[in-house]
Amino acid sequence: MISTPGVPFLKGHGTENDFVIIPDPDGRLDLPPETVARLCDRRAGIGGDGLLRVVRSAAHPEAASMVAEAEWFMDYRNGDGSVAEMCGNGTRVFARYLERAGLAGAGELPLATRAGVRRVHIPEDGGDITVGMGAAELAAPDGGGGGITVSVPGHTWPARKVGMGNPHAVVFVQDLAEAGSLHEAPQVLPAVAYPDGVNVEFVVARGPRHVALRVHERGAGETRSCGTGACAVMVAAARRDGADPHRDGAAVTYTVEVPGGRLEITERPDGEIEMAGPAEIVAEGAIDPALLS
Numbered sequence: 001m002i003s004t005p006g007v008p009f010l011k012g013h014g015t016e017n018d019f020v021i022i023p024d025p026d027g028r029l030d031l032p033p034e035t036v037a038r039l040c041d042r043r044a045g046i047g048g049d050g051l052l053r054v055v056r057s058a059a060h061p062e063a064a065s066m067v068a069e070a071e072w073f074m075d076y077r078n079g080d081g082s083v084a085e086m087c088g089n090g091t092r093v094f095a096r097y098l099e100r101a102g103l104a105g106a107g108e109l110p111l112a113t114r115a116g117v118r119r120v121h122i123p124e125d126g127g128d129i130t131v132g133m134g135a136a137e138l139a140a141p142d143g144g145g146g147g148i149t150v151s152v153p154g155h156t157w158p159a160r161k162v163g164m165g166n167p168h169a170v171v172f173v174q175d176l177a178e179a180g181s182l183h184e185a186p187q188v189l190p191a192v193a194y195p196d197g198v199n200v201e202f203v204v205a206r207g208p209r210h211v212a213l214r215v216h217e218r219g220a221g222e223t224r225s226c227g228t229g230a231c232a233v234m235v236a237a238a239r240r241d242g243a244d245p246h247r248d249g250a251a252v253t254y255t256v257e258v259p260g261g262r263l264e265i266t267e268r269p270d271g272e273i274e275m276a277g278p279a280e281i282v283a284e285g286a287i288d289p290a291l292l293s
């Protein structure tokens with residue numbers, strides 16, 4: 001093995017939503033947006049939809065209020081370097097890293113995020129990791145307030161506004177190809193509905209309690225998967241299908257297909273959303289210090 005000086009990193013993915021992982025337990029690294037974007041660049045950097053910085057809650061000011069509940073804080077950044085509140089697939093990959101590094105074992109694991117503490121279950125057999133994603137904030141069917149629309153060249157649809165720690169606009173379409181290339185962000189109106197940007201999910205039915213999606217994530221473009229987006233889609237699809245666990249008193253589970261695989265999303269009567277899916281670490285190494293400067 002060649003020994004290379006530099007900052008350690010790992011690469012991981014959850015249903016092909018991929019991340020650069022930077023262990024920084026004591027919060028000593030300065031990672032400005034331009035550095036994060038450089039690391040996530042697929043041609044000039046390591047490549048990833050986003051970056052997960054692994055920091056002890058006690059070492060990060062944004063996690064100070066969660067220290068008593070969670071030892072570790074997930075400092076998540078989008079691929080363009082911007083800060084994000086939460087990342088569902090990233091949470092599973094973050095937990096898998098802690099397990100691999102011997103910093104967490106099988107069982108229940110609380111993790112601090114900008115959207116609050118999330119409860120994670122790591123199975124003993126190395127299988128799918130389950131994340132408690134919190135409750136969805138669901139706007140009225142008209143989008144809440146004056147109606148939200150999503151447009152791509154040649155198509156405009158009404159959208160459902162769903163909050164999962166970060167913002168989503170869910171659109172039901174006849175064919176996923178209608179979304180187009182998604183190289184550019186879809187137009188979402190009114191702009192004031194999402195002052196911090198929005199993830200847009202395009203959804204088709206595949207069968208009873210089974211849907212498929214494509215997603216454009218703010219700060220990343222079209223990605224192979226979006227965990228919070230899959231949760232937002234599940235809740236919007238359940239309401240469209242007439243299912244409401246809080247009203248009905250029974251949990252409901254949907255299979256959500258993403259381009260990178262499948263996720264199982266459950267909504268419980270108390271409002272908690274649980275997401276189960278794979279998480280893999282695929283590489284590790286050291287970053288040339290020049291890339292960080």
